[in-house]
Amino acid sequence: MGEGLKIAVIGGGSTYTPELIDGFIRHRDRLPVESVVLMDLYERRLDVVGGIARRMLEKAGHPARLELTTDREKALEGADFVITQIRVGGMAARLADETIPPRYGVIGQETVGPGGFAKALRTVPVMLDIADDVARLAPDAWLLNFTNPSGLIAEAILRHTRVKVIGLCNLPINMQAEIAGILGVDPGEVALDYVGLNHLGWVRRVLVNGEDRLGEVMQAYIEMARQDEDPVFLPELLETLGMLPGFYLTFYYHHDRVLAAQRQAAQTRAERAWEVEKELLELYENPALAEKPPLLAERGGAHYSTAAVNLMEAIVGNTGEVQIVNVPNGDVFPELPPEAVIEVPCRVDAGGAHPLPADPIPLPVRGLIEAVKAYEMLTIQAAVTGDRRIALQALMTHPLVPSFEVARSLLAALLAEHADYLPQFELSPVASDPGAA
Amino acid sequence: MVRDLKIAVIGGGSTYTPELIEGFRRYVRELPVAEITLMDVDAGRLEVVGGLARRMLEGSGIALLVTTDRAEALTGADFVITQLRVGGMTARALDERIPMRHGILGQETTGPGGFAKALRTVPVMMEIAHDVERLAPDAWLINFTNPSGLITEVLLRYSEVKAIGLCNVPINMLLSVAEELRVEPGRVELDYVGLNHLSWARRVLVDGHDVTRRAVTTDFGGGFDRSFLKALGMLPNYYLRYYVHPDRVLAEQKSQEQTRAEYLQEIEGKLLEMYADPELRDKPDLLNERGGAHYSTAAVELIRAIALDRREVHIVNVRNGDSLPDLPPECVVEVPAVIGGSGAHPLVMGRLPPEIRGLAAAVKAYEELTIQAAITGDEDKAKLALLTHPLVPSWDVAVALWEDIKSANERYLPQFR
Numbered sequence: 039m040g041e042g043l044k045i046a047v048i049g050g051g052s053t054y055t056p057e058l059i060d061g062f063i064r065h066r067d068r069l070p071v072e073s074v075v076l077m078d079l080y081e082r083r084l085d086v087v088g089g090i091a092r093r094m095l096e097k098a099g100h101p102a103r104l105e106l107t108t109d110r111e112k113a114l115e116g117a118d119f120v121i122t123q124i125r126v127g128g129m130a131a132r133l134a135d136e137t138i139p140p141r142y143g144v145i146g147q148e149t150v151g152p153g154g155f156a157k158a159l160r161t162v163p164v165m166l167d168i169a170d171d172v173a174r175l176a177p178d179a180w181l182l183n184f185t186n187p188s189g190l191i192a193e194a195i196l197r198h199t200r201v202k203v204i205g206l207c208n209l210p211i212n213m214q215a216e217i218a219g220i221l222g223v224d225p226g227e228v229a230l231d232y233v234g235l236n237h238l239g240w241v242r243r244v245l246v247n248g249e250d251r252l253g254e255v256m257q258a259y260i261e262m263a264r265q266d267e268d269p270v271f272l273p274e275l276l277e278t279l280g281m282l283p284g285f286y287l288t289f290y291y292h293h294d295r296v297l298a299a300q301r302q303a304a305q306t307r308a309e310r311a312w313e314v315e316k317e318l319l320e321l322y323e324n325p326a327l328a329e330k331p332p333l334l335a336e337r338g339g340a341h342y343s344t345a346a347v348n349l350m351e352a353i354v355g356n357t358g359e360v361q362i363v364n365v366p367n368g369d370v371f372p373e374l375p376p377e378a379v380i381e382v383p384c385r386v387d388a389g390g391a392h393p394l395p396a397d398p399i400p401l402p403v404r405g406l407i408e409a410v411k412a413y414e415m416l417t418i419q420a421a422v423t424g425d426r427r428i429a430l431q432a433l434m435t436h437p438l439v440p441s442f443e444v445a446r447s448l449l450a451a452l453l454a455e456h457a458d459y460l461p462q463f464e465l466s467p468v469a470s471d472p473g474a475a
Numbered sequence: 476m477v478r479d480l481k482i483a484v485i486g487g488g489s490t491y492t493p494e495l496i497e498g499f500r501r502y503v504r505e506l507p508v509a510e511i512t513l514m515d516v517d518a519g520r521l522e523v524v525g526g527l528a529r530r531m532l533e534g535s536g537i538a539l540l541v542t543t544d545r546a547e548a549l550t551g552a553d554f555v556i557t558q559l560r561v562g563g564m565t566a567r568a569l570d571e572r573i574p575m576r577h578g579i580l581g582q583e584t585t586g587p588g589g590f591a592k593a594l595r596t597v598p599v600m601m602e603i604a605h606d607v608e609r610l611a612p613d614a615w616l617i618n619f620t621n622p623s624g625l626i627t628e629v630l631l632r633y634s635e636v637k638a639i640g641l642c643n644v645p646i647n648m649l650l651s652v653a654e655e656l657r658v659e660p661g662r663v664e665l666d667y668v669g670l671n672h673l674s675w676a677r678r679v680l681v682d683g684h685d686v687t688r689r690a691v692t693t694d695f696g697g698g699f700d701r702s703f704l705k706a707l708g709m710l711p712n713y714y715l716r717y718y719v720h721p722d723r724v725l726a727e728q729k730s731q732e733q734t735r736a737e738y739l740q741e742i743e744g745k746l747l748e749m750y751a752d753p754e755l756r757d758k759p760d761l762l763n764e765r766g767g768a769h770y771s772t773a774a775v776e777l778i779r780a781i782a783l784d785r786r787e788v789h790i791v792n793v794r795n796g797d798s799l800p801d802l803p804p805e806c807v808v809e810v811p812a813v814i815g816g817s818g819a820h821p822l823v824m825g826r827l828p829p830e831i832r833g834l835a836a837a838v839k840a841y842e843e844l845t846i847q848a849a850i851t852g853d854e855d856k857a858k859l860a861l862l863t864h865p866l867v868p869s870w871d872v873a874v875a876l877w878e879d880i881k882s883a884n885e886r887y888l889p890q891f892r
């Protein structure tokens with residue numbers, strides 16, 4: 039890598055971008071960023087988000103050059119890092135992903151279950167296009183993928199391209215920060231023994247100076263759950279499980295409660311996020327604003343920049359720091375195929391992210407991990423081939439889809455809804471499915 | 476040929492026994508059985524079933540003994556067949572009823588019903604295994620007791636007994652496919668993988684030629700939606716219907732006045748009446764309705780393969796080893812295995828396709844947790860086992876099921892006291 043780094047952000051018009059810029063500013067001493075290119079399809083958004091990004095860098099006196107472009111090739115050429123944070127179909131598609139499954143008795147969520155399935159089908163072809171461009175224009179670049187479903191997208195890129203990709207999510211680093219807060223120690227002192235897939239992970243040990251303090255942490259979460267009228271996880275579940283599940287496990291363990299709450303909610307998560315985005319963009323337009331506004335934290339991307347910047351630092355500095363990221367299984371867990379992408383602690387250096395040896399997957403979570411991974415592999419195949427039969431197999435395999443009949447109805451509904459974004463399926467216009475409850 | 480094999484049948488008072496006896500009678504020239512001992516805790520039933528069995532074997536050269544003493548039955552046995560039902564049909568009826576209260580289908584081996592059955596059965600099977608270790612250490616234990624794969628795994632993990640798990644699903648599948656394709660069963664080979672009551676024929680071969688695409692369009696049984704079979708492109712065994720079409724099954728069960736157990740209780744009553752007839756010397760046709768078709772063929776051919784060291788391929792429940800690399804080596808799987816004098820050696824079947832791998836892995840994890848719960852009496856493990864089961868939709872349902880199952884089965888679950 040030359041004097042300084044060129045960082046290309048695909049989907050740079052995202053309202054998350056100021057969070058990322060803030061990370062570059064905070065870590066300027068350790069991460070020599072020379073240029074940041076924000077690329078987005080939407081010029082108007084790019085102008086607004088680019089505007090605040092520029093003001094943030096200027097105010098902080100950060101020397102990096104900021105470029106805005108709608109030309110992906112231009113953005114990628116010669117990049118050292120490519121950060122992808124796109125949303126194919128935007129918030130409207132997300133809204134459909136969240137509202138269609140509940141009609142069939144399944145929770146609606148943008149990355150979990152049938153909603154995440156639809157998002158994957160829309161996103162994989164675009165991400166593979168981007169990866170092909172990276173392979174051509176920046177063959178040595180690291181692609182850091184934040185695009186959800188993050189683990190599945192990373193696996194698609196690893197299986198179908200030669201790009202160096204690492205899948206990233208802010209959930210592990212958020213858990214680390216929260217747990218450090220509970221224990222009253224610095225997050226840097228906490229090492230999580232974390233096992234699973236992206237959005238399907240569990241903390242099974244909390245090591246502080248080599249001592250496992252999971253018991254204390256679990257007690258704290260159980261106590262918090264007892265105080266909470268509507269806890270993410272019931273205290274009895276946490277006691278029985280004896281491990282700390284990541285937030286998204288609530289969609290599995292408490293499927294009935296979440297579904298009931300979703301059916302009663304006045305607003306979906308997408309609608310709320312949409313409102314916040316509009317407010318954020320209004321704020322970003324203010325030429326006096328030169329730092330990320332507190333409202334951005336509500337958007338859900340807390341510590342997102344820390345995760346990204348830490349990862350880049352470890353690669354650039356060849357530090358060998360341990361971070362929890364999404365990488366191929368290799369021979370870590372014999373139950374999973376070697377090519378399957380898992381989310382586990384990895385040693386990160388100039389050669390990439392290398393998973394640490396791990397204890398076997400605990401029995402109470404093994405079945406779910408294997409089932410969701412099988413679903414992910416089929417979803418990737420369906421997204422790449424546009425084969426409707428494989429798509430149906432994928433949905434049938436998903437643990438939250440209760441029967442073949444529901445899988446078939448959901449597939450028809452999701453394909454019809456997203457037809458514009460699913461060219462690979464060569465869909466002819468179809469009537470919406472009559473099986474919806 | 477020296478006629479010297481001793482067979483002990485634990486649960487010999489079962490109404491299935493005449494089916495088994497008929498098998499030994501059919502194979503009398505090939506398989507040198509000297510005596511069959513039927514053992515049961517129910518002396519009355521043993522007398523009725525034993526009476527018919529004795530009449531069936533008259534003139535065959537095979538002696539028929541009955542006893543309520545397990546040690547007596549096991550001493551010196553070469554093969555021990557286990558076919559018991561802890562709690563009888565009453566407990567089974569509850570296994571079928573309780574899940575329905577929680578919106579889940581009721582089935583004796585699948586789902587929460589199978590879970591309850593496993594918890595009741597494991598302690599008894601362990602007692603039997605310890606008796607076999609002591610009294611017939613060289614014997615082969617052929618397990619038919621359901622859930623057959625799970626029980627076999629318990630025996631292999633926690634005892635020294637040489638156990639092989641058997642089920643009539645594979646042979647029934649083979650015969651029905653052969654019939655649908657109008658070929659001799661001997662020409663049909665199933666590329667068969669999975670767990671007991673959770674298995675698939677990945678491919679169907681006739682004379683070595685792949686005819687899977689045709690086979691999945693036939694009426695091979697199971698009541699699956701045609702479009703499902705087309706999407707899957709494999710032959711699922713009929714127990715998969717409980718996973719593929721659970722809502723249909725539950726609706727059917729709710730519309731029926733009787734559970735399957737209650738219906739079978741009636742049939743069993745009629746069968747026992749028939750068996751008591753001193754003129755009856757053959758298994759009555761009604762027995763086929765009981766559901767054990769070809770059970771004797773599977774059992775007797777397996778015993779023959781071991782006793783005569785025939786090294787044939789049978790589909791049985793064995794320790795996985797390297798057969799299915801997606802599953803742990805110590806777990807029990809239902810796959811083709813070479814059967815000879817040294818036991819069952821599974822063929823290497825390779826990675827499972829993802830469209831079936833997730834379910835197989837999830838159910839196996841459930842089975843392992845159920846085994847741990849049954850052995851230790853740890854309630855947390857019991858709840859986690861239910862939570863892990865693909866048919867249990869949430870933690871709340873898992874906990875409610877556990878409370879119901881525990882109280883309904885209290886007298887059969889000493890390990891949880």
